Amino acid sequence: MAISFQLFFLELFYTTNAHTNFNSNSSSSCGSSQPAWLKYIYPLNSQKCTTLVLHLNMTSPTVYPLCVEQTTGVVVQPQLFSVPRNEDLKEMLESNKESLKLEAMKRIVGLIAKGKNSSELFPAVVKNVASKNIELKKLVYVYLVRYAEEQQDLALLSIRLFSVSLALRVLSSIRVPIIVPIMMLAIKEAAADLSPYVRKTSAHAIQKLYSLDPDQKEQLIEVIEKLLKDKSTLVAGSVVMAFEEVCPDRIDLIHKNYRKLCNLLVDVEEWGQVVIISMLTRYARTQFTSPWTEGATFDENNEKTFYDSDSEEKKEQTEAKPYIMDPDHRLLLRNTKPLLQSRNTAVVMSVAQLYWHLAPKHEVNIVTKSLVRLLRSHREVQFIVLQNIATMSIQRKGMFEPFMKSFYVRSTDATHIKTLKLEILTNLANEANISTILREFQTYVKSQDKAFAAATIQAIGRCATNISEVTDTCLNGLVLLLSNRDETVVAESVVVIKKLLQTQPTQHSEIIKHMAKLFDNITVPMARASILWLMGEYCERVPKIAPDVLRKMAKTFTAEEDIVKLQIVNLAAKLYLTNSKQTKLLTQYILNLGKYDQNYDIRDRTRFIRQLIVPNEKSGALNKYARRILLAPKPAPVLESAFKDRDRFQLGTLSHSINSKATGYQELSDWPAVAPDQSVRNVEVIEPVRNPSSSHTPYHKSDSESEEESSEESEKTSTDSGKSSSGSENSSSESESEQKKKKKTKKAPQKKSKPTAVTTPSFGPVKTYELLHHMTGKGLSAKYHFPRQPCLYEPSMVAVQVILTNSSDHSLEEIHIGERSPAGLNIHCFNTIERLEPEASVTVSMGIDFSDSTQAANFQLCTKENQFSVSIQPAVGELLMPSTMTEQDFTKEQGKLLGMNETSATITMATANTSSQAISKQVLSVANVGVVSSSQNNFHRFAGRTVSSGALVLVSLELKESSSALLTINTEKSVMASMLLRDLKQALTQA
């Protein structure tokens, strides 16, 4: 079998062109079978696409036999009918024409899609992995991933560069254990990549590798830990997913990232949001104490007081307990709330369950409306949401009662939807609404869907037991249903009536008589059995009828169903005990019939009953107690919801849906009695310029603490200000709008074809200035700050955020901007605020074109009644936009701005300011500039552009010995330079 086979050596170099070496030695078991190794090489060009190059040298001798088999036509998996066709596909694949190959691949993928086996084409297909045609390549990838597991050795051959970042995806999708070390290496490399997309891919690959080889867990956790620190919204969802899959118990990895994840949440893609929210729910349950105050363990009455608006006092009482919510706990609740408005139903549901499991009881109500909204979605969505509402409505009627009509059943609903709605309506029933609900139920009973009608009758039964006022009404209604023409309706009614009568047997002999009359017409065994049981149980109330029924039953005994037979025996026994004179013979007859019955249950029961009730020499002490045994008062059955115990599962989970623990379900832990250390979540000062993705994001000491303190005091204002302060905490976590604006700035300067690109704005701590004091503003007070974002309206404007607060006791109307000066001042006003309630505040954004001067912008802030002249005077540093450039670019640009354009001063640095972090912090607090990474320790460089004209402003600081330093500013705007120099000097010399 010395058949030569062309095998390619995969040697990939930095170039994308693969060298294909042909080796024609089939029996080369010697070969250089060195272990597979590979390397990732990053091209140093600054292009966005990162090429992952696999460098792979390998020859695996085990490959040959398989290939030989293939080439000699010995098909491994014979597929008699598909062989000729596959031959022809193989020919197409081996042709030189790209289009033929493509056509063949399309047909093969079609085969895969249909679930047909095409694995014998493996060698032929895999050869095309080197194709330059991207579509062909992708199709080969599809094929490879499908069959790699079956043809491991051959698959190894195909591991090579696909394209760009697809490589890791392909690599990790090939489930071949031998490549585990390669994958591990690749994942580690990719996790540190510059492109967030590649990092995302690596997060995905973690899960794949873990399922391939769980032994790698420890190493993978390290990578997860690293990726959790990532600031990109693109990565967050995927890495949390990996975390959940690999090490869901390593809660400690989350601490440091908790606040970041909360802040990023809004911007993460929707699927990631679901995963993060569910993880944070679990996290919060282990880290915070219960917000559910004592005594709020649920009884309806207590709950009511929560919602009654006039029960302020009570509310105060309950809150008087010294429970203070952890600010981080509040942060989570606050940041998830906007997601209730998501279009993705899974996101809404996950926020709803988060509120259900984490929020104080009186806050849970905000999710109701959104959940009800989901009921208008697809049928399957309705099903899941209704299931969850069913569980919720058992504990919290108040939540859904106002929306009762949304649960009315429509004739077009699917049966399982109808049943769930019925369940919820039953849960919601109370004294006040029961008549409405019963009227609704009444129409359901007539439904053509008989299974549903039967369920309705059950529901009526439940209402009757739960609400004593309507028990009689329901019972009478059900009795009427006994004359219904439909058998299932009648049968269900009987069963329910039986249960109801059991709960209050005193005055219902009439109903029992009525049922006895109907007995002949009822054929459903369960119903017959129920009636017989009722007869027996209350035989003393119907002394004349019961023996007669027994007589009839004796005649038909043999033809009855088993459950009916058992009840006949029971009835006979009970009658024998109470009325032996009339029934002795009948009973003996029935017991004799039972003795020879085919069913052993019935024979057993007969034997047992006979020994129990008929006195003879063998029967011992038990006989005396027969009456007490058989006619003992029996507890009434409890009619309760099928969703009663569903709350043991976390809402929204698969386990909740199927009501049993699914594989991999993680219990939600109980609240800890004492909160674990809160400080674990504090984030220390993060080194600036560490993030590889946006290398110019300076960080400042997290001011989240201060933010959260304010949130304690007034929820309302902190929601507004929280936006800006979270932005300062973490540059990539600014709320969505900021991010979008950011996107815009990227474009604007590019148009001017400047050599440098402006990227992420930097954020220093936000200083707030007073615009209008509430005393002068007759109740209206205004503060402003510079959010340091690119302005939305025009690129030449500086964004200003104004917080308007109404401190008066009446509401203010029509707040808007009036006259402005100087006349040509270009302001983008905020939309008129029609009404501002007392104590309310609102944040609006404006854009002002200062034309690169610090001249104040004067304008009038008007309400309906008054006008107030106000002015905004920007600090010079706020007129800048950060600019990103490399060190080389910086020096190059600096070289162009010498002489007149250079201003410098030697300053004495405050001792506290000598570390590079402190310097960045101080500089950024003064001016909105970007940090330029520096190779020298004693050199600090910052770059920015003026907002209006886009002139470059370059700040450099050279540290000299003994805390003196040379501060240089290069810009065309010499006035600005001197002002900036003054400000910077002040900031840096201050302690």
Added chain:
Amino acid sequence: MIHSLFLINHSGDIFLEKHWKSVISRSVCDYFFEAREKAVDPENVPPVLQTPHHYLISIYRGKLFFLSVIQTEVAPLFVIEFLHRVADTIQDYFGECSEGIIKDNIVTVYELLEEMLDNGFPLATESNVLKEMIRPPTILRSVVNTLTGSSNVGDTLPTGQLSNVPWRRAGVKYTNNEAYFDVIEEIDAILDKSGTTVFAEIQGVIEACVRLTGMPDLTLSFMNPRLLDDVSFHPCVRFKRWESERVLSFIPPDGNFTLMNYHVSSQNLVAIPVYVKQSISFFETGPCGRLDITIGPKQTMGKTVENMMVTIHMPKAVLNANLTATQGTYTYDLTTKVLVWDIGKLNPQKLPNLRGSLSTQVGVPKPEDNPSLNIDLKIQQLAISGLKVSRLDMYGEKYKPFKGVKYLTKAGKFQVKMLCTAHFSTNWRSEYI
């Protein structure tokens, strides 16, 4: 998460399978077929099924079942939402989501599935992103492709994927810049036998078709935003601005998308555009009954009601209907027992009427359940809630776009319960409560 996907047609054939992890035998679907048989109606199949080793989550759309196989705990809505997204994407690409269309484009569908999910976790579900990677087929493109040998697969990473605006593709260019918004409202209502409203609410949706060059930033404001009770947005909408200023501020995706869904609170009185006078009766003696329906306009704000259609699911016992319609045509489907009366435009001067006799099965007791009427209608140029768009502003780009807003009111689940006369009273509630 999502392990495998099977597409199953109406008659129970698996015509596409895709595995994202290791291959799962299609025999797992047998459990589903069992449930499918038990449910009789395909719509009644429970969406979540448990089998010894797997969990099956399925959706039913366009006569197709999308069945996903799950092995571990996952939020079922996550899967359901994703499956619907798959169906939406297929519809978006090929115009409809049916077995034939999927079979014709099986390779593209397969490529789409490959991109949408990675290892069972959704990767790219935004239509703008997907279209950059896999271009939707058009006749022109397929001709070009065959001639030049180029492909449908984009050779670059979609830029949107990397940006903060993942829903918008980069480098959009149009010669005609236009933005259209359709405000579509649906009335969901249940009217009882006497014509009083049991339940009524309005669901609205704003569908947008935006073809604008560059990276426009739009602001859409309403005359009366307070009407909106509950809203949900496309991810592009900035929620903070909605909360503070009640305006929709967003960078739109390119092409068609749903900007927002809203709900008009049921506290506001919902205008019911039509009234229905109807009676249906079955005689105790003899196998027949009578039917009489008249429809007239009620609160239409001066607009014409179009595309009127009445659908009645008759009781099983009704064999045939012999009716006369003063306007439009009626059909009675003998097997499904559905009576459809297609009226068309509603003329306020001459109210359409449908009357005649129904023949019922001999020997069968007369039907006791009252059928209900389902009404379908359309009113152009009217948002029944009164919602009005006041203006659309664009920032960030210099050109002047062409803007347009269209309003449309439709009947959603509009049901009228029928009055059944000459029927012995089973109205036990009124007697006992």
